[in-house]
Amino acid sequence: MNVLAISGSLRAASLNSALLRTAARIAPPGMRINLYAGVGALPLFNPDLESRVPAPVLALRGEVDRADALLVASPEYARGVTGGIKNALDWLVSHKGFVGKPVALLNAAARAHHAQDALRLTLRTMSATLIEEACVTIALLAANLDEEAMSQCDAVTGPLSEALGAMRAHHAQAPPRSPSFPVR
Template sequence: MKKILAISGSLRWGSSNHSILQFLGSMAPADVEYTIYNGLSQIPAFDPGLDNDCPPAPVASLRKLLTEADGLIICTPEYAFGVPGSLKNALDWLVSSSTLVDKPVALITASSAGEYAHASLLLTLGALTANVIPETTLLIQFIRSKMDSEGNVKDEETAKKLQETIAVFLKAV
């Protein structure tokens, strides 16, 4: 049984990014355990003084989930030309633990524009020496116009790109 952890950079109820992660999960086969992480808002602000083998419980929990996962999918918006603070904060807690070293990662930025957050996250994931699969990095712009009010991906081209992305990612893990 392969395990995939999915993290949304948006905490918003009704988030497009969360809906995209649900859409990707709906395409995972039965032998893949696909989990959308829901603890991002519980992660405390990064403190290098507490960054050791016994970090705050939510951090330890995230590290454990990621250690056990065969792959990570990040799907995030951009805020104020950058990576959402809660997501960047969580990634900062992963640097010293080497949790993401060589871990297959898919990066989807679904935002109004998103190119700054996308580029910045690629740099951060590089610093974490994650194995970002190039064919599974996707920047989806004007995201709100590509979703319907029920959180379905209504834009056919976007849905196709997401289907291709998850297919490649599943092969990689």
């Protein structure tokens, strides 16, 4: 199972990115989690560019297509999502490969419920399949943990493992994806 992780934070010391990297470290057997590195390199969404889609957007769409599920973690900025994650999602609105894509949300701050609610609304509007049982809040704001410490902390790895297990179970129950080429 291939999972594409997308962080809504561009900070080098981002808790959300560290949480996603921790998920990659502790992924269960058969699950590979790759952290998408291009959020900051995407051009600002402009529908006029859909006729000649910029290379970084094609790369993002390709990574989404190759993923069985997405794992998204975004900070809350001014009671909304970050511009980075909204911009990445805007580029996926008209992308056929996004429809029905299973998505789980990680939230690194218990108080950041406005951003989580906004993400849920956006993702549902985009016809993603939210895996609710794999969405988890792990309160990290005051914990002062880096990725290494998160990987060693049961209060992080416990709920994270459960969330990843729920993603894997969802994938195991899902009907096989239809091939993108004709099968004779």
